[in-house]
Amino acid sequence: MSGYEAVIGLEVHVELATATKMFCSCPNEFGAPPNTNICPVCLGLPGALPVTNAAAVELAIRFGTAVGSTIGRAIFHRKNYFYPDMPKDFQISQYDEPICVAGAVVVPALDEAGPTTVRLVRAHLEEDTGKSVHVGGTGRIHDADHTLVDYNRSGVPLLEIVTEPDIRSAEQARAFVNELRAILALLGVSDVKMEEGSLRVDANISVRPAGSTTFGTKVEVKNMNSVRSVAHALEFERARQIELVTAGGAVEQETRHWDEADARTHGMRSKEEAMDYRYFPEPDLVPIAPDREWVERIRAAAPAQLPAERAAAIAAAAGLPANLAAAVAYTPGLADWVDAEVGAGADVTQAYVWASQEVLAHLNETGKTWVDVAPPPGTFVELGELVGDATLSKKLAREVLADVLVSRRRPRDIVAERGLEQISDDAELAAIVAEVVAANPDTVERYRAGNEKVAGFLVGQVMKSTAGKANPGVVQALVRSALEP
Amino acid sequence: MPATARGIASAVRSGDVSAVDVVAAALRRVEAGDAAIGSFLRTYADTALERAGRVDAAVAEGRDPGPLAGVPVGLKDVLTTEGIETTCGSRILEGWQPPYDATVVQRLRDAGAVDVGKTNCDEFAMGSSNENSAYRPVANPHDRSRVPGGSSGGSAAAVAAGFVPVALGSDTGGSIRQPASLCGTVGMKPTYGRVSRYGLVAFASSLDQIGPFALDVADAALVYDVIAGHDPMDATSIPHPVEPVTGGLDRGLDGLTLGVVEELSSGAGFEAEVLDRFRAALAEAERAGARVVDVSLPSTAYALSAYYLIAPAECSSNLARFDGVRYGLRVGADDVEAMNRATRAAGFGPEVKRRVMLGTYALSAGYYDAYYGQAQRVRTLVIDDFAAAYERADVLVSPTSPTVAFALGERTQDPIAMYLSDVCTIPSNLAGHPAISIWCGDGAAGLPVGLHLMAPALAEPLLFQAAAGFEAVLGTKAAAV
Numbered sequence: 001m002s003g004y005e006a007v008i009g010l011e012v013h014v015e016l017a018t019a020t021k022m023f024c025s026c027p028n029e030f031g032a033p034p035n036t037n038i039c040p041v042c043l044g045l046p047g048a049l050p051v052t053n054a055a056a057v058e059l060a061i062r063f064g065t066a067v068g069s070t071i072g073r074a075i076f077h078r079k080n081y082f083y084p085d086m087p088k089d090f091q092i093s094q095y096d097e098p099i100c101v102a103g104a105v106v107v108p109a110l111d112e113a114g115p116t117t118v119r120l121v122r123a124h125l126e127e128d129t130g131k132s133v134h135v136g137g138t139g140r141i142h143d144a145d146h147t148l149v150d151y152n153r154s155g156v157p158l159l160e161i162v163t164e165p166d167i168r169s170a171e172q173a174r175a176f177v178n179e180l181r182a183i184l185a186l187l188g189v190s191d192v193k194m195e196e197g198s199l200r201v202d203a204n205i206s207v208r209p210a211g212s213t214t215f216g217t218k219v220e221v222k223n224m225n226s227v228r229s230v231a232h233a234l235e236f237e238r239a240r241q242i243e244l245v246t247a248g249g250a251v252e253q254e255t256r257h258w259d260e261a262d263a264r265t266h267g268m269r270s271k272e273e274a275m276d277y278r279y280f281p282e283p284d285l286v287p288i289a290p291d292r293e294w295v296e297r298i299r300a301a302a303p304a305q306l307p308a309e310r311a312a313a314i315a316a317a318a319g320l321p322a323n324l325a326a327a328v329a330y331t332p333g334l335a336d337w338v339d340a341e342v343g344a345g346a347d348v349t350q351a352y353v354w355a356s357q358e359v360l361a362h363l364n365e366t367g368k369t370w371v372d373v374a375p376p377p378g379t380f381v382e383l384g385e386l387v388g389d390a391t392l393s394k395k396l397a398r399e400v401l402a403d404v405l406v407s408r409r410r411p412r413d414i415v416a417e418r419g420l421e422q423i424s425d426d427a428e429l430a431a432i433v434a435e436v437v438a439a440n441p442d443t444v445e446r447y448r449a450g451n452e453k454v455a456g457f458l459v460g461q462v463m464k465s466t467a468g469k470a471n472p473g474v475v476q477a478l479v480r481s482a483l484e485p
Numbered sequence: 486m487p488a489t490a491r492g493i494a495s496a497v498r499s500g501d502v503s504a505v506d507v508v509a510a511a512l513r514r515v516e517a518g519d520a521a522i523g524s525f526l527r528t529y530a531d532t533a534l535e536r537a538g539r540v541d542a543a544v545a546e547g548r549d550p551g552p553l554a555g556v557p558v559g560l561k562d563v564l565t566t567e568g569i570e571t572t573c574g575s576r577i578l579e580g581w582q583p584p585y586d587a588t589v590v591q592r593l594r595d596a597g598a599v600d601v602g603k604t605n606c607d608e609f610a611m612g613s614s615n616e617n618s619a620y621r622p623v624a625n626p627h628d629r630s631r632v633p634g635g636s637s638g639g640s641a642a643a644v645a646a647g648f649v650p651v652a653l654g655s656d657t658g659g660s661i662r663q664p665a666s667l668c669g670t671v672g673m674k675p676t677y678g679r680v681s682r683y684g685l686v687a688f689a690s691s692l693d694q695i696g697p698f699a700l701d702v703a704d705a706a707l708v709y710d711v712i713a714g715h716d717p718m719d720a721t722s723i724p725h726p727v728e729p730v731t732g733g734l735d736r737g738l739d740g741l742t743l744g745v746v747e748e749l750s751s752g753a754g755f756e757a758e759v760l761d762r763f764r765a766a767l768a769e770a771e772r773a774g775a776r777v778v779d780v781s782l783p784s785t786a787y788a789l790s791a792y793y794l795i796a797p798a799e800c801s802s803n804l805a806r807f808d809g810v811r812y813g814l815r816v817g818a819d820d821v822e823a824m825n826r827a828t829r830a831a832g833f834g835p836e837v838k839r840r841v842m843l844g845t846y847a848l849s850a851g852y853y854d855a856y857y858g859q860a861q862r863v864r865t866l867v868i869d870d871f872a873a874a875y876e877r878a879d880v881l882v883s884p885t886s887p888t889v890a891f892a893l894g895e896r897t898q899d900p901i902a903m904y905l906s907d908v909c910t911i912p913s914n915l916a917g918h919p920a921i922s923i924w925c926g927d928g929a930a931g932l933p934v935g936l937h938l939m940a941p942a943l944a945e946p947l948l949f950q951a952a953a954g955f956e957a958v959l960g961t962k963a964a965a966v
Contacts (some may be wrong), residue, residue, distance in 0.1 A: 040584060044806050045582070045584070045585070047686045049683050049718060051717065051718065073533060080848070082808060088805065089806050090802050149810070178942050279848075
């Protein structure tokens with residue numbers, strides 16, 4: 001099957017993280033009881049009119065400026081087709097004058113081949129549809145008893161990002177989606193939760209002999225509900241098409257659905273006549289004409305670096321391994337927060353080590369976001385001071401940080417309350433060391449017989465009897481001097 | 486009891502007359518006379534009298550009841566009214582009670598007006614005779630064998646019959662001005678965007694405007710001043726502040742240059758008596774100090790064709806939502822698509838279906854440029870023509886309709902003849918300009934003839950001034966009853 005390559009372009013629908021919907025003031029939130037976030041506008045009631053949500057336009061521009069799109073005059077069009085969960089039986093979308101034109105996303109290197117640049121055709125604003133729930137039978141439309149429609153999602157703002165066919169493998173597609181998610185999350189454009197449908201990916205995929213410059217017949221693949229299923233579906237589809245073509249067959253232009261359960265794509269049974277959406281300019285809305293000043297203000301307020309650039313900068317500044325630097329950079333809000341701490345006096349390496357270890361471990365364990373748990377400014381500075389004046393060992397500092405992330409209290413308060421100050425007092429520690437030495441005559445004998453490694457055991461015993469609060473450097477010195485004959 | 490809106494408002498405000506009495510009297514007139522006319526699809530006496538009572542209470546408590554205090558109003562049934570059935574003259578919306586009020590309805594009520602009922606109209610405002618109402622045709626109060634015009638025929642007839650002093654209509658290609666002409670009332674279409682369309686069930690969104698009917702210009706002006714103004718709920722609403730028109734009505738015609746639009750005041754379709762009354766009106770205007778010049782709007786030759794592509798195209802999309810899923814009529818079937826089809830087949834009348842099909846075709850892939858695209862280019866040419874004409878004249882004039890009211894049934898089988906009723910009024914909709922129709926005398930059979938005045942965008946003060954100036958020399962036609 002070698003000798004063929006896949007040619008893949010993606011269409012990514014992103015729900016924007018606005019407070020209200022695209023064309024009305026209903027809350028834009030996931031999970032409310034059915035048909036509670038609705039009004040005459042998003043229900044498409046006769047006589048109701050849409051008014052563009054400036055916050056959605058701003059988020060689209062934020063994305064566009066970050067990926068190098070051209071931002072200019074944009075207009076809305078109506079895309080006409082009948083569907084029960086689309087209350088006006090047309091969708092307000094953008095057609096030949098989208099808000100963002102062109103741009104590119106650089107996907108970091110997967111292997112020695114280096115980074116891939118995926119060019120964008122456009123990113124345009126549109127409204128989401130409602131949601132059909134098929135009731136009875138297996139819950140699929142074909143054998144359902146009836147269908148309920150929830151219009152809470154109707155009118156939720158979407159950004160549809162369309163790439164050029166620059167992707168050559170399923171793995172690259174997965175990497176692109178991950179990169180795009182990180183960018184959208186970092187910019188605060190979307191919460192990018194695929195499991196809640198706030199990021200949805202459709203793909204166009206064809207195959208051709210490697211090195212060819214023409215395109216094969218493309219197939220549209222839908223229903224990929226996770227980044228993993230994007231990779232699996234496209235790998236399946238690539239193999240299917242290559243097998244077809246090498247067997248002398250031809251790929252049929254069609255839309256295929258990915259079925260997670262049997263891990264295959266399936267052609268849609270419904271007749272696939274070419275839809276004529278009868279696009280025409282939406283007469284109820286006026287053009288969006290973002291002036292240069294507004295666009296510049298949006299650009300200036302957005303994070304200056306994309307996550308990949310940020311990761312490289314962190315790795316260089318903090319001497320962190322690339323994977324740890326990336327982990328911090330791809331966590332929305334975290335690197336900004338850490339940099340502020342460094343600016344206020346925290347040690348850059350120490351701060352990023354804490355961020356990439358304690359903080360990320362905590363987020364992984366709890367499923368929370370950095371925005372949920374971010375402690376008060378100055379936390380790392382204070383923690384650094386406590387280590388610097390030997391109040392805390394590095395180990396104790398990590399323990400205090402774990403407490404901070406849960407309690408959001410100040411490190412000094414935690415230290416005081418929990419009595420965690422490091423014991424560095426020579427006399428106090430010398431007494432404990434003497435006790436330990438007296439209680440372990442065998443170990444002392446082995447040390448004196450030349451097995452110096454056993455000193456570590458005695459140090460451990462001292463740490464244990466002080467509940468980890470003893471200053472390890474001091475203990476080490478005291479143990480060695482006690483053992484010397 | 487005063488007959489004009491301003492007379493009623495003034496008497497109610499001073500406490501001389503109670504709003505409840507005024508509204509009750511209007512309801513009695515409808516009750517007694519409307520069976521023969523059919524101007525109202527429904528009235529709501531309890532709600533109206535309760536609202537009138539609140540106006541009286543405001544007067545009694547010394548609060549300002551508003552400039553339209555106690556004025557009974559008819560609302561074209563394409564305007565949404567919370568909790569009150571709104572059908573657009575269609576079976577497909579029979580029984581639908583909107584959960585919200587149109588902005589204009591709210592503005593009228595805030596000004597003390599009392600809407601008493603919903604007026605009959607052509608289905609979804611599509612028609613020029615009111616014969617496309619799914620419920621019943623409307624008779625012209627001045628000759629009940631004739632049409633009142635359309636699509637706001639119920640509003641025109643309700644005013645012409647003297648049931649209510651003022652009513653609201655909507656005008657997409659002449660649907661206020663043409664019935665005003667045929668019924669001998671004043672009917673005015675504001676600049677596109679001057680009056681909020683929020684709560685106006687859309688026919689053709691880029692052309693629709695709401696405007697007043699009244700028996701004279703001053704009453705129409707009073708209502709216009711109340712309903713005009715920016716509305717954040719309508720993105721096409723003009724934010725520019727409103728210049729009230731009521732203050733400038735007595736400035737007269739002296740010194741105004743009137744441009745007679747050649748293409749809209751001559752030709753085979755114009756009845757001789759219409760042109761006679763039109764020329765007589767111009768002669769009166771000249772005596773009153775106006776200068777009359779000839780102007781040309783050459784592109785208006787294509788205006789009707791452009792209109793019958795743009796309006797159906799937009800309507801085909803606007804009316805898609807009537808699919809049986811959420812409200813209104815549902816005709817059950819085996820699957821959703823069949824249900825959509827059965828519902829629309831049963832719920833829409835023939836003219837609506839005709840326009841939905843025309844519009845769907847005009848927007849189809851491969852035809853868009855030749856039809857919708859070309860029509861939009863004509864629209865630009867019409868706007869350019871108007872701009873050139875306004876270099877030479879302050880206000881443009883023509884007859885409102887080429888004919889007086891025609892007989893019920895006369896044109897129902899001939900859509901093109903029906904469409905030609907709006908040949909004079911359509912250019913203003915394409916340009917988005919304000920225009921007004923006033924009475925300029927009766928033809929031989931006693932049927933009213935309308936004079937059509939057009940002005941540049943946002944020049945409503947000038948338009949009303951000119952209309953009032955004409956009215957001062959031409960008089961007004963009394964209500965029929």
